[in-house]
Amino acid sequence: MNLPQALKRPTLHEELVERLRNLVVEDALKPGEKVPEKDLCEAFGVSRTPLREALKVLASEGLVVLQTNRGARVAKVTREELEKTFPVIAVLEQLAGEQACLHLDNAGIARIQKRHDAMVKAFHARDRKAYFKANQDIHNALIEGAGNDILETHHRLLAARVRRARYMVNLSDERWAQAIDEHEQMMALLHARDAEGLGLLMKTHMMNKFAAHIRALSFAEEDGLG
Amino acid sequence: MNLPQALKRPTLHEELVERLRNLVVEDALKPGEKVPEKDLCEAFGVSRTPLREALKVLASEGLVVLQTNRGARVAKVTREELEKTFPVIAVLEQLAGEQACLHLDNAGIARIQKRHDAMVKAFHARDRKAYFKANQDIHNALIEGAGNDILETHHRLLAARVRRARYMVNLSDERWAQAIDEHEQMMALLHARDAEGLGLLMKTHMMNKFAAHIRALSFAEEDGLG
DNA sequence: TGACGTAATTATGAATTCATAATTCAGTCA
DNA sequence: TGACTGAATTATGAATTCATAATTACGTCA
Known part of the structure; x- marks a missing residue:
């Protein structure tokens, strides 16, 4: 009991x-x-x-x-801090991806698929806010799906520190399309329960996100908004 | 300035x-x-x-x-918690290994080599306490060597939670010898600056450590000490 | 006018106080 | 004897108070 x-x-x-x-x-x-x-x-x-x-x-x-x-x-979120934080988030997501493949049942995967569909819909509607929210939901669901609350806690701590930065950048159309593509692949790997594959993809996905942010940040700094 | x-x-x-x-x-x-x-x-x-x-x-x-x-x-450190914590530590050490290869200068590597030698000496003298300390020093130095204080902070938080458990198990002679062997390989990869290789090895090293702990813990539980 | 020094004010770290929840313990009754 | 009740004690969460550091405001003099 x-x-x-x-x-x-x-x-x-x-x-x-x-x-x-x-x-x-x-x-x-x-x-x-x-x-x-x-x-x-x-x-x-x-x-x-x-x-x-x-x-x-x-x-x-x-x-x-x-x-x-x-x-x-x-606390100020400096570029230096982003550069240190993202790689750590990336390896945590990698682990989460691997574990989620092993732990999630079909219903759990279905729930994520639903959110994924919502995200794709937001993408086609060019609704950045809805996209951002759905994206966040998916990542959180995958972390949760790993069934490791220690992992979850530390991911949450790190994500909180960069979330603000992530709200601010509006990603380029190219990067946006690329992100969607990566997410499609993620879903495929999740359905196939390719743990290692999903882990690796989630890591590179996160690092690509990071690179896009740094790029956006550079432009912002040039505009004197840094 | x-x-x-x-x-x-x-x-x-x-x-x-x-x-x-x-x-x-x-x-x-x-x-x-x-x-x-x-x-x-x-x-x-x-x-x-x-x-x-x-x-x-x-x-x-x-x-x-x-x-x-x-x-x-x-807080009690349950077996379940160990099972959740070690994989997270492992991926952080993997990242640390990769980054340390890239960031450490020769002097830094030399310092770690020195500690490694001290650890090997403690192993031959069968001085568990000195071994444990030197081992800890090496891992900390590698984490530090990554030059990422965010990584360092989160590693420290997680390590603190399992350190007590790690004091308690006295590792078997086999595992001890294996650990030394893994550390020898780590030094070789560090000198060769094989970032990916060192990262992977540090991860498996940590997971081996973990497995040994779980085994020791099982015996302890059978003896009614859990 | 403007830089400097000093007094008044405010903010902060830490001790103390206060109300209340939890625990202990004595007494009662089956 | 042993489980239950309720008063006495203790521990806890939170407000208040107090000493001191930091900041601001003001007046002086170059």
Whole structure:
């Protein structure tokens, strides 16, 4: 029998970690900006203690940077950091791809296929927002499909740090088409349950994504937006 | 010019994270045990506030588990968790091996060779403790050699969670000899700067290590020590 | 006018306090 | 004796307070 774990009520600091993380990822708190402790306390209606606890956790995740006696700032996502983060995400996705092939049942694969179809539809409709969302869903589903929560946790931590950057670049039509093509191949390999193949493809897919981002970032920097 | 980053004095909670982490990794606080908030406050001579902040961080690292209104316990390292953690460490080491080949200069490789020699010496002297330390040093040096602090951070987080388990198993003579052999090959590939080769070997090396641990753990469980 | 030094203000780290949930323990009754 | 009840104790989460570092505002002098 599967007894429910001693039920877990949330504490303030846990909720705050969630909500602050969202503020950062959704760009309500911008990189480099100070995290206004007092204002946030008022906004959330809590005292400083749980909020500060939450900030410590976010700092350990790398989403904010703490400066002694000078409070917290939202971490900047530098190009250098992207260059270090993407390869790590890539190998985690590779592992996820391999494991997903082994662990997912047919129903699980069908669910991913559905999302894939939605993504292709968004591509043809040139709906970038829907595409982005579906894409994210697929990757998350594959990670989940690996059935390894340690892998999932670390992937999530890393993905959170670059997600903001990923919202900002609007990929070129070429890259977009290429990405769709890669995803088609991924689905084929998943259906064939070619673990090694899917792993390798997911890694290169991620590195291609990365290269596109760096390129886009270069243009942005030239335009003085970096 | 390379300006020093706004110099960073440590805060109490940061020091406490360090010291508590050590207590857990070095097995002074045992898995499943309650973390005695009050005692630790007295021992460290601090109030509960910074200590609790530190516990939140450790919880986000997975070293302790928080239960609402029931305090913190040292996380148990179950076999299931080992089974999920090792593959992730393995792919991170693979990446590290690849990158280290590309980034390390000759001096860096020489430093690792020195540690390797020390490890081989400890092996011949059958000094398990010295071997374990040298082994750890080598792996850490290779990770560092990759020159990717994101990779390093996540490797450290994962390694911390299994280190305790790794202290406990005493590897068989066969496995020990095999490990030495694998390390000899690693050095050869590093000198040859065969990035792909070293990456693959480090991955399988880690998975072999893992298999040996699981075997040892099985015997321990049969002996009723699990 | 503008750079410098100093006082006032604010923000931060950490200790303390407070309300409440969990645990312990004594007492009761079957 | 042993399971149950409820009061006493303790531990925990969160608010508040306090000391000090950082920042801002202001006044002085070149």
